[in-house]
Amino acid sequence: MKRIYQDYHMHSSISPDSNTPMEEMCQAAIDKGFREIAITDHFEFYSTGIIGNRFNEAYLDEYFKIIYECKEKFDGRLIIKKGIELGQQHLQLEMSDRIVQSYKFDFVLGSVHKIKNVDLSQIMYNNSIIDIYCKRYLEQVYELVDKGDFDSLAHLDLIKRYASKRNVEVNLINYRIELAQIFDRLIERNKGLEINTSSLRQGLDEPFPSIPILKMYKSMGGEIITIGSDSHNPFDIGRDFDKVINILEEIGFRNIYTFDNRKNQRIEL
Ligand SMILES: [Zn+2]
Numbered sequence: 041m042k043r044i045y046q047d048y049h050m051h052s053s054i055s056p057d058s059n060t061p062m063e064e065m066c067q068a069a070i071d072k073g074f075r076e077i078a079i080t081d082h083f084e085f086y087s088t089g090i091i092g093n094r095f096n097e098a099y100l101d102e103y104f105k106i107i108y109e110c111k112e113k114f115d116g117r118l119i120i121k122k123g124i125e126l127g128q129q130h131l132q133l134e135m136s137d138r139i140v141q142s143y144k145f146d147f148v149l150g151s152v153h154k155i156k157n158v159d160l161s162q163i164m165y166n167n168s169i170i171d172i173y174c175k176r177y178l179e180q181v182y183e184l185v186d187k188g189d190f191d192s193l194a195h196l197d198l199i200k201r202y203a204s205k206r207n208v209e210v211n212l213i214n215y216r217i218e219l220a221q222i223f224d225r226l227i228e229r230n231k232g233l234e235i236n237t238s239s240l241r242q243g244l245d246e247p248f249p250s251i252p253i254l255k256m257y258k259s260m261g262g263e264i265i266t267i268g269s270d271s272h273n274p275f276d277i278g279r280d281f282d283k284v285i286n287i288l289e290e291i292g293f294r295n296i297y298t299f300d301n302r303k304n305q306r307i308e309l
């Protein structure tokens with residue numbers, strides 16, 4: 041049976057929203073039969089200064105210290121890629137470019153978690169405002185894709201997670217013009233699209249992004265796909281990857297991609 045041996049989106053306790061030490065995430069990945077992972081701890085950018093912002097160089101230095109320790113400890117048993125999940129790069133491009141260029145990342149995920157400084161999880165969605173927020177969200181994604189220095193666009197469709205918690209339905213495929221602009225630019229810049237399985241364990245029936253959106257990406261010539269569980273604990277590593285294989289094959293994707301020193305490498309499914 042086919043399976044995916046690479047999980048390219050996970051967090052350790054370096055991230056503010058995980059309690060699992062990186063070493064435990066690595067060991068859990070080995071126990072689950074993974075050959076390669078990218079640790080993609082968070083680093084968020086904001087449109088204005090934030091009091092007590094913990095995302096700074098000391099944070100990154102700590103991340104690199106620990107990941108090098110893990111790489112040494114698990115050498116020969118697990119390939120551990122130095123990744124990062126950069127939120128809203130487009131809001132502080134100069135700082136973001138400086139970080140991406142001065143640290144030796146293998147893989148950079150580009151994410152939109154916020155509209156301005158407001159987290160998508162904090163918005164009081166209802167049916168009368170959802171259209172406005174979908175458009176604002178997609179505007180932010182376009183800004184990121186147009187200008188950000190990243191390798192794969194993370195969890196496109198994320199707004200759906202939080203809207204669904206308030207019983208508001210979101211179907212981003214209805215925003216074809218906006219999505220076409222995003223994919224045109226993503227493909228033009230030779231960047232990838234992530235399939236993120238976190239939605240499947242959170243009560244939604246499709247990954248991020250949804251299958252129609254993945255089909256649209258493919259039909260526009262998109263080929264670079266990365267796969268991530270977005271796990272914040274050992275249990276969620278690689279969850280629902282079996283479902284992703286079927287989805288990819290049905291759409292017609294034949295490969296997924298891994299990264300080394302920011303260069304993509306094709307892996308046949
Ligand atoms: Zn994220």
Ligand SMILES: [Zn+2]
Nearest residue numbers: 049051125270
């Ligand atoms: Zn994440």
